[in-house]
Amino acid sequence: MDELTLTEALLSMKLGNPPSPGEHVVVDVDLVYLHDGTFTLALEVLRRLGAERVFDRRKVLLFIDHAAPAPHLAAATTHLAMRRFARKHGVKLYDAGAGISHQVVAEEALAGPGDVVVGADSHTVTLGALGALATGFGSTDAAVAMASGRIWLRVPEPVKIVLSGEPPGWVMGKDIALALLGALGADGAIYSSLEIRGPALKAISMDSRLTIANMGVEAGAKYTLFPVDEVARAWMEARGRKVKPLSPGVRARYSDELVLDVSGLEPMVAKPPRPDNVASVSEVDGVEVDQVFIGSCTNGRVEDFHAAARILRGRRVRDGVRCIAVPASRRVYMELLRDGTLEVLAAAGCIVAHSTCGPCIGAHLGLLAEGEVAVSTSNRNMPGRMGHRESKVYLANPATAAAAAVTGRIIDPRTLLPRGVRLMEV
Amino acid sequence: MALRVRGRAWRLGDGISTDHIISGKFKYQKARLEEMLPYLLHEIIPDFYRKVKPGDVIVAGKGFGYGSSREHAARLLKMAGVGAVVAMSVHRIFYRNAVNVGLYIAISKNVPPATETGDIIIVDLDKGIVGNETKGIYERLPPLHPIVKELLEAGGLEGYVASRGKLPWEADNLTSHP
Numbered sequence: 001m002d003e004l005t006l007t008e009a010l011l012s013m014k015l016g017n018p019p020s021p022g023e024h025v026v027v028d029v030d031l032v033y034l035h036d037g038t039f040t041l042a043l044e045v046l047r048r049l050g051a052e053r054v055f056d057r058r059k060v061l062l063f064i065d066h067a068a069p070a071p072h073l074a075a076a077t078t079h080l081a082m083r084r085f086a087r088k089h090g091v092k093l094y095d096a097g098a099g100i101s102h103q104v105v106a107e108e109a110l111a112g113p114g115d116v117v118v119g120a121d122s123h124t125v126t127l128g129a130l131g132a133l134a135t136g137f138g139s140t141d142a143a144v145a146m147a148s149g150r151i152w153l154r155v156p157e158p159v160k161i162v163l164s165g166e167p168p169g170w171v172m173g174k175d176i177a178l179a180l181l182g183a184l185g186a187d188g189a190i191y192s193s194l195e196i197r198g199p200a201l202k203a204i205s206m207d208s209r210l211t212i213a214n215m216g217v218e219a220g221a222k223y224t225l226f227p228v229d230e231v232a233r234a235w236m237e238a239r240g241r242k243v244k245p246l247s248p249g250v251r252a253r254y255s256d257e258l259v260l261d262v263s264g265l266e267p268m269v270a271k272p273p274r275p276d277n278v279a280s281v282s283e284v285d286g287v288e289v290d291q292v293f294i295g296s297c298t299n300g301r302v303e304d305f306h307a308a309a310r311i312l313r314g315r316r317v318r319d320g321v322r323c324i325a326v327p328a329s330r331r332v333y334m335e336l337l338r339d340g341t342l343e344v345l346a347a348a349g350c351i352v353a354h355s356t357c358g359p360c361i362g363a364h365l366g367l368l369a370e371g372e373v374a375v376s377t378s379n380r381n382m383p384g385r386m387g388h389r390e391s392k393v394y395l396a397n398p399a400t401a402a403a404a405a406v407t408g409r410i411i412d413p414r415t416l417l418p419r420g421v422r423l424m425e426v
Numbered sequence: 427m428a429l430r431v432r433g434r435a436w437r438l439g440d441g442i443s444t445d446h447i448i449s450g451k452f453k454y455q456k457a458r459l460e461e462m463l464p465y466l467l468h469e470i471i472p473d474f475y476r477k478v479k480p481g482d483v484i485v486a487g488k489g490f491g492y493g494s495s496r497e498h499a500a501r502l503l504k505m506a507g508v509g510a511v512v513a514m515s516v517h518r519i520f521y522r523n524a525v526n527v528g529l530y531i532a533i534s535k536n537v538p539p540a541t542e543t544g545d546i547i548i549v550d551l552d553k554g555i556v557g558n559e560t561k562g563i564y565e566r567l568p569p570l571h572p573i574v575k576e577l578l579e580a581g582g583l584e585g586y587v588a589s590r591g592k593l594p595w596e597a598d599n600l601t602s603h604p
């Protein structure tokens with residue numbers, strides 16, 4: 001077994017024996033989920049195929065998370081169809097406010113190591129932090145998986161990503177994700193399975209791993225996989241999922257390798273118009289900001305809002321800046337409510353909203369006007385992503401985003417953070 | 427059905443995302459594909475849906491189809507009459523979606539850099555050739571996986587199921603392929 005990559009080891013849990021990269025295999029699906037952005041098309045496909053059914057009602061989930069609650073009639077119509085479908089087929093629907101699909105599946109540990117997860121959303125890769133073979137598909141593939149419980153896959157080429165060194169206290173998963181993306185480029189990992197490993201891992205929290213896994217797809221990766229180490233095992237067991245440790249074999253062979261020394265990282269940003277347009281925060285120092293968005297499946301977790309609150313506590317969002325804070329799920333929201341974080345955010349002048357994708361995708365809750373500039377903790381900043389096509393989005397970690405909210409411009413968050421603070425909560 | 431297209435090129439650059447093809451904010455305001463059509467590639471070529479002729483070919487650089495899994499992107503290109511996409515590299519979800527809806531894709535190193543909008547492009551997936559007739563540049567394509575080929579020949583997955591009454595992998599043709 002010590003020559004298997006993590007990808008091969010996980011796939012062989014499914015197939016019985018390890019496949020080779022490039023091979024096409026058919027596998028049973030452990031979980032299929034769709035959201036209000038992709039459901040309608042999938043339902044149309046099911047109807048045209050004459051296969052409006054689900055293979056196993058416990059293995060299909062629906063999420064109303066993209067434009068939720070409905071900001072217009074088109075969304076309301078979609079949501080109604082989803083509620084009807086869920087009732088008719090007895091599948092679980094996470095209605096508006098429950099949370100963003102990837103976050104809910106992760107925090108409830110609804111997927112685990114070796115599970116084949118078909119998500120009708122590109123950021124399904126997020127679940128690779130739990131060792132799930134999780135990736136995004138279009139509506140037709142998702143529809144077919146939902147009806148038949150099977151899907152064909154091309155076995156991806158494994159790429160070894162070594163995180164070396166010791167992360168400085170202010171480094172977050174987002175900085176690592178952006179640094180990796182900058183090194184790989186937006187098409188540097190097309191069809192690859194990124195296997196994240198290395199000595200820095202023991203200091204990297206699950207919240208941050210989910211962020212790193214989430215952004216693998218921005219480089220084109222099919223999977224971003226983390227080993228099932230002590231951090232992951234403890235996290236999943238706290239959520240009622242018993243798992244065995246699993247790491248890549250010592251003699252595993254990779255088609256490529258990248259080493260990132262995290263001890264030398266600066267706070268990172270992605271400049272418009274692409275997520276791989278990566279720079280250190282000092283290179284964009286002083287850029288004036290109209291809106292800040294802290295949230296999304298990339299950075300809407302407890303650790304993220306704790307980091308933002310460290311900056312915002314006792315400070316105010318600057319006049320003329322909107323700071324929109326959106327916990328990624330109700331569970332995150334409740335935890336932040338209980339520990340006082342939401343009060344810190346609200347007292348600082350943030351607009352604290354219910355869970356939704358909303359601003360991340362320009363669906364609702366704060367679109368950008370022509371010429372406006374935003375700092376967002378989400379994963380994409382293509383033209384028009386959050387509003388007008390002549391608006392600009394800088395991607396950053398929640399501390400950098402909060403610092404921009406307070407000062408009205410992009411600034412190194414270390415200047416506002418207490419000394420010796422650790423933002424990653426392992 | 428012959429997997430062959432000959433048409434005028436629309437030259438696009440690197441990193442054309444599904445957000446460029448159909449922006450999320452338009453998608454969420456419209457329920458039906460037909461209503462989204464006017465916004466196809468709107469952020470790059472306003473009124474593209476009116477300007478494109480059946481069989482035209484999108485010729486793009488690296489990383490085509492990056493981003494959201496929205497299948498609307500591939501479907502709308504097909505609906506608008508785009509005959510094929512030729513790009514230097516293509517993101518995997520878009521590639522799968524294209525195959526599922528019967529949109530031809532050719533991955534080519536040499537044709538896109540040499541192509542200008544309006545050049546005549548041929549894509550022949552049976553013969554395994556992509557070329558720019560105007561510039562006289564041709565390139566061989568690797569053979570398609572049998573599943574991909576059958577899906578494209580059927581006009582996509584729905585067409586496949588309609589004509590054969592089963593899914594492609596319910597057949598015995600799913601073996602490893604070079």
Ligand code: SF4
Nearest residue numbers: 123296297357360361
């Ligand atoms: S938060 Fe943004 S990236 Fe994540 S699922 Fe929602 S729309 Fe997609």
